[in-house]
Amino acid sequence: MAVDLKAVPKLCCQYVAGDDSLVMLLQEVQGQYDYLPAEVLKAVSRELGVPLARLYGLATFYRSFRLTPRGKHEITVCTGTACHVCGATTMLEHLQRRLQVASGGTTADGRFTLVSVNCLGACAIGPIVVLDGAYHGKMTPDKADALLRTVGKGKEKDRDKKGPRRPAST
Amino acid sequence: MIATKAKLFDSPGKLEAHRAKLSKARAGKPCLIVSSGTCGMVNGSGALVEALQAGLKELRLTGKVLLRVTGCLGFCEQEPLLILRPSNIFYPHPAPKDVPRLLKESLLGGKVIEEWCYRDPRTGEAVRDIRRLPFYERQQRLVLGMNAEVDPCSIEDYIAAGGYAAWTKVLAGGSPRHVIDEIERSGLRGRGGGGFPTGRKWRICRDKPGDKKYVVCNADEGDPGAYMNRSVLEGNPHSVLEGMLIGGYAIGADEAVIYVRAEYPLAVRHVLAAIEQAKAHGLVGENILGSGWNFQVHVSRGAGAFVCGEETALIASVEGRLGTPSPKPPYPAERGLWGKPTVINNVETWANVPQIINRGADWFAGIGTETSKGTKVFSLVGKIRNTGLVEVPMGTPLRQIIDDIGGGVPAGRKFKAVQTGGPAGMIPESLLDLPVDYESLTAAGVMMGSGGMIVMDDRTCVVDVARYFMNFLREESCGKCTPCREGIKHMLGILTRICDGRGAVEDLARLETLARGVKAGSLCGLGTTAPNPVLSTLKYFRDEYFAHVVDKRCPAGVCTALRSDNDSLGEKREKGANKNG
Numbered sequence: 001m002a003v004d005l006k007a008v009p010k011l012c013c014q015y016v017a018g019d020d021s022l023v024m025l026l027q028e029v030q031g032q033y034d035y036l037p038a039e040v041l042k043a044v045s046r047e048l049g050v051p052l053a054r055l056y057g058l059a060t061f062y063r064s065f066r067l068t069p070r071g072k073h074e075i076t077v078c079t080g081t082a083c084h085v086c087g088a089t090t091m092l093e094h095l096q097r098r099l100q101v102a103s104g105g106t107t108a109d110g111r112f113t114l115v116s117v118n119c120l121g122a123c124a125i126g127p128i129v130v131l132d133g134a135y136h137g138k139m140t141p142d143k144a145d146a147l148l149r150t151v152g153k154g155k156e157k158d159r160d161k162k163g164p165r166r167p168a169s170t
Numbered sequence: 171m172i173a174t175k176a177k178l179f180d181s182p183g184k185l186e187a188h189r190a191k192l193s194k195a196r197a198g199k200p201c202l203i204v205s206s207g208t209c210g211m212v213n214g215s216g217a218l219v220e221a222l223q224a225g226l227k228e229l230r231l232t233g234k235v236l237l238r239v240t241g242c243l244g245f246c247e248q249e250p251l252l253i254l255r256p257s258n259i260f261y262p263h264p265a266p267k268d269v270p271r272l273l274k275e276s277l278l279g280g281k282v283i284e285e286w287c288y289r290d291p292r293t294g295e296a297v298r299d300i301r302r303l304p305f306y307e308r309q310q311r312l313v314l315g316m317n318a319e320v321d322p323c324s325i326e327d328y329i330a331a332g333g334y335a336a337w338t339k340v341l342a343g344g345s346p347r348h349v350i351d352e353i354e355r356s357g358l359r360g361r362g363g364g365g366f367p368t369g370r371k372w373r374i375c376r377d378k379p380g381d382k383k384y385v386v387c388n389a390d391e392g393d394p395g396a397y398m399n400r401s402v403l404e405g406n407p408h409s410v411l412e413g414m415l416i417g418g419y420a421i422g423a424d425e426a427v428i429y430v431r432a433e434y435p436l437a438v439r440h441v442l443a444a445i446e447q448a449k450a451h452g453l454v455g456e457n458i459l460g461s462g463w464n465f466q467v468h469v470s471r472g473a474g475a476f477v478c479g480e481e482t483a484l485i486a487s488v489e490g491r492l493g494t495p496s497p498k499p500p501y502p503a504e505r506g507l508w509g510k511p512t513v514i515n516n517v518e519t520w521a522n523v524p525q526i527i528n529r530g531a532d533w534f535a536g537i538g539t540e541t542s543k544g545t546k547v548f549s550l551v552g553k554i555r556n557t558g559l560v561e562v563p564m565g566t567p568l569r570q571i572i573d574d575i576g577g578g579v580p581a582g583r584k585f586k587a588v589q590t591g592g593p594a595g596m597i598p599e600s601l602l603d604l605p606v607d608y609e610s611l612t613a614a615g616v617m618m619g620s621g622g623m624i625v626m627d628d629r630t631c632v633v634d635v636a637r638y639f640m641n642f643l644r645e646e647s648c649g650k651c652t653p654c655r656e657g658i659k660h661m662l663g664i665l666t667r668i669c670d671g672r673g674a675v676e677d678l679a680r681l682e683t684l685a686r687g688v689k690a691g692s693l694c695g696l697g698t699t700a701p702n703p704v705l706s707t708l709k710y711f712r713d714e715y716f717a718h719v720v721d722k723r724c725p726a727g728v729c730t731a732l733r734s735d736n737d738s739l740g741e742k743r744e745k746g747a748n749k750n751g
Binding site for chain 2 (some may be wrong): 017020021022023024025026027057058061062063064065079080081082084085086117118119120121122123124125126135136137166167168169170
């Protein structure tokens, strides 16, 4: 599948102006394409005269960068210490079996991407599973199954919703 | 309550006048406080706020009663909390459908509705006043206390609560040297885990020649099980910003970077909002408060690498390079960001600064122990009744934190260990009377760390936890130096073998040798502290290792391969874990 490279020069201009670091640039590229397509990294490398190896190095060093597209839905399992002692590993293994996918991978039908994260810092409600940006606390394998069943039944959340939404004071 | 029309303050006097005006307008108004940090939101603070808004409208009280949506108030177990002011009546997670009655009886009638009150699990008595809640009663909340007073998205709230007063005080009177003297005299030490004296760090940077300097806020809180910084950034971002303004002024920096972890989306949003508001009010930017001094603040989002919490790696990451640490010296205070002298402090350290300026070094130095001053925030999590954020004076015994404030482990279970400061080491029951300060914990072979405190009960296997940490650190080791990269991998291999029932007695000595090697030979804090979970468990829980390697038994019933003869126990354990979780 061809990737549209039109956005590349615009994404690069802040770096050229000296306002962005390469890490920030890659964050913006990922913000635009949802992952770091190889074609785009090559185009960025050409545009800036930065070796592709350097971009690839950054993209593989930092955990938040993806080199492959995500599935339609993203499930994140927190595996921080507090979640671990409350059963997060069991949960992660359960989801891996259930979805037939390794941590970090996407299901064959492209519906789900399963990821683990070291700590979301919401330890009071662990084990935590985040489905498309919405946090679900005190999860059990049964509750996780129930949660998966809600997907595609009108209860879907926008995957790119950046974290929980906060009510306002008056 | 986001400031729609920004008021630009061009002198400290204008800011003070505005504060007086705000206080007058708010005086005597009742207030409803809803805690809405990440935990609060997950537990339904949104629906509660909507119900309160509707209820106030019904009673024609909109505008006459303040409704304040705050960040985390620390009592995470019971989020969202609703606090009524001035009565201080509070209800843990009230149901939206109960709001009409609650407003009529408690807000208008001043009556406590007993059946909705929090009950002290020990006495069974209803707690009517939030200040009498055992969880809060024994704390001293200097850094976290203001979270209840401010909507994190409202600079007006922060100003009304006394915010930026320290900053005007510094601009009005204190020379930069005087500020550094004050911080040095207060005895404040770095809260990120290192414990380096903050004032001394500032002085080193100040004394370094050069016209370009930086201040950096380390908000890359990566220690699993630690979320003190998230709570401060989400709940009171201006306090950190004010600390950085003061620090920048003191060392002569005109630029600041706040490096926030990517996993904290709400914290990033609130920090960005706080910077925008401070700019609009003339508190950040050019010619601040008419002083002629300029100060720019940027946010750098982390990209998910634990090692970037190490200051030299953090600098590399901000500069857009691989986040690998470099040898020290030179320390960042001498040669930091872009090669310029840079002061890097943790979120909590910065948040302490305005208080020290406001209330004086002597006041601060009066709290804590001989060598560790002030308070420390801990996140108390794991197998504990009152999960939450706890702030206590330095030197408070661990037992007091875990039993009196935390309420101990859930009923029917037995305390086994507490793990402090990220991967910093496991403390057994016999050492619970240890005071928490930098020196005492280090002497016990563990560390203060950044403040994560994970409580484990008798159904937690310490060997499994040590393995968990080695697995985490193996993934997070940047790979630059060999002892850390290879040593952790081999420790993980041995621990996995032990957990799988294939361990031998000799493995314990091998583990110990490896651990000491990694500790001695690694380049940065990640590697030098990585062996702590292994060394501390070998020291304090050697019996449990022997049970694994000799008897091929996991006393806690966690290690699956060693559970063959008592599967029922394993099942029970899982059920218990879910219930207690």
